[in-house]
Amino acid sequence: xxxxxxxxxxxxxxxxxxxxxxxxxxxxxxxxxxxxxxxxxxxxxxxxxxxxxxxxxxxxxxxxxxxxxxxxxxxxxxxxxxxxxxxxxxxxxxx
Amino acid sequence: xxxxxxxxxxxxxxxxxxxxxxxxxxxxxxxxxxxxxxxxxxxxxxxxxxxxxxxxxxxxxxxxxxxxxxxxxxxxxxxxxxxxxxxxxxxxxxxxxxxxxxxxxxxxxxxxxxxxxxxxxxxxxxxxxxxxxxxxxxxxxxxxxxxxxxxxxxxxxxxxxxxxxxxxxxxxxxxx
Numbered sequence: 127x128x129x130x131x132x133x134x135x136x137x138x139x140x141x142x143x144x145x146x147x148x149x150x151x152x153x154x155x156x157x158x159x160x161x162x163x164x165x166x167x168x169x170x171x172x173x174x175x176x177x178x179x180x181x182x183x184x185x186x187x188x189x190x191x192x193x194x195x196x197x198x199x200x201x202x203x204x205x206x207x208x209x210x211x212x213x214x215x216x217x218x219x220x221x
Numbered sequence: 222x223x224x225x226x227x228x229x230x231x232x233x234x235x236x237x238x239x240x241x242x243x244x245x246x247x248x249x250x251x252x253x254x255x256x257x258x259x260x261x262x263x264x265x266x267x268x269x270x271x272x273x274x275x276x277x278x279x280x281x282x283x284x285x286x287x288x289x290x291x292x293x294x295x296x297x298x299x300x301x302x303x304x305x306x307x308x309x310x311x312x313x314x315x316x317x318x319x320x321x322x323x324x325x326x327x328x329x330x331x332x333x334x335x336x337x338x339x340x341x342x343x344x345x346x347x348x349x350x351x352x353x354x355x356x357x358x359x360x361x362x363x364x365x366x367x368x369x370x371x372x373x374x375x376x377x378x379x380x381x382x383x384x385x386x387x388x389x390x391x392x393x394x395x396x397x
Contacts (some may be wrong), residue, residue, distance in 0.1 A: 127260040129267035136243045136268060140275050143239045148232035150365060155224055160364040162309040164294050 230286035233279045240276035242378040249385045316358035322351035
């Protein structure tokens with residue numbers, strides 16, 4: 127067999143493998159049984175599951191709003207009716 | 222996510238493996254008579270010299286695609302220095318080591334006339350070691366190695382080359 131035929135056969139064989147394996151890889155993008163499973167980039171526990179946080183409550187009574195909060199409504203979860211630190215009333219009649 | 226680099230990396234890896242098999246097979250055939258029924262030594266030598274130009278671009282494309290692929294997370298330095306990756310250190314490092322060895326073998330072949338013949342032969346025989354490392358790399362890291370067709374071709378090629386290499390070492394030029 128001449129040298130050119132050997133070279134042509136080698137190139138064609140390699141091209142056949144290249145095209146065939148590209149087709150196989152495209153149709154089997156992920157292999158769950160692959161020996162290497164690289165960790166997905168940017169999935170630290172904190173980044174993967176962000177938790178919703180509420181802004182800290184800002185008591186308005188007797189204080190001024192911070193400059194960054196001027197003009198914006200601030201939600202308050204504090205109850206509007208509270209018990210006072212006073213002895214309970216036991217006598218309500220006055221003359 | 223763009224999967225182009227991932228597909229190119231896998232396809233060129235397998236194609237480079239086949240091209241290197243052809244290169245080593247034609248090299249072993251030069252010193253044995255097992256392929257005399259296919260072609261004479263002159264044609265086989267021509268194929269052996271030419272085969273480097275098949276696997277070089279495929280090997281380079283394999284490495285470049287892995288470096289550019291976001292999933293594989295291979296740094297450019299990982300492609301040159303073995304055992305540096307943060308996962309699959311052995312599996313990927315064997316491939317890097319194999320690549321480095323093949324690069325040395327290739328460069329020394331290009332400057333063979335300026336080298337001592339004994340030294341060149343010793344370095345060139347390291348291609349058997351480089352191929353063994355390459356096979357281990359594909360076995361330990363190859364995403365498609367568990368596919369029956371790919372696995373059978375890879376194992377058959379490695380076993381065939383292994384038998385020829387051992388025969389060459391034990392008996393020299395094989396009888397016709």
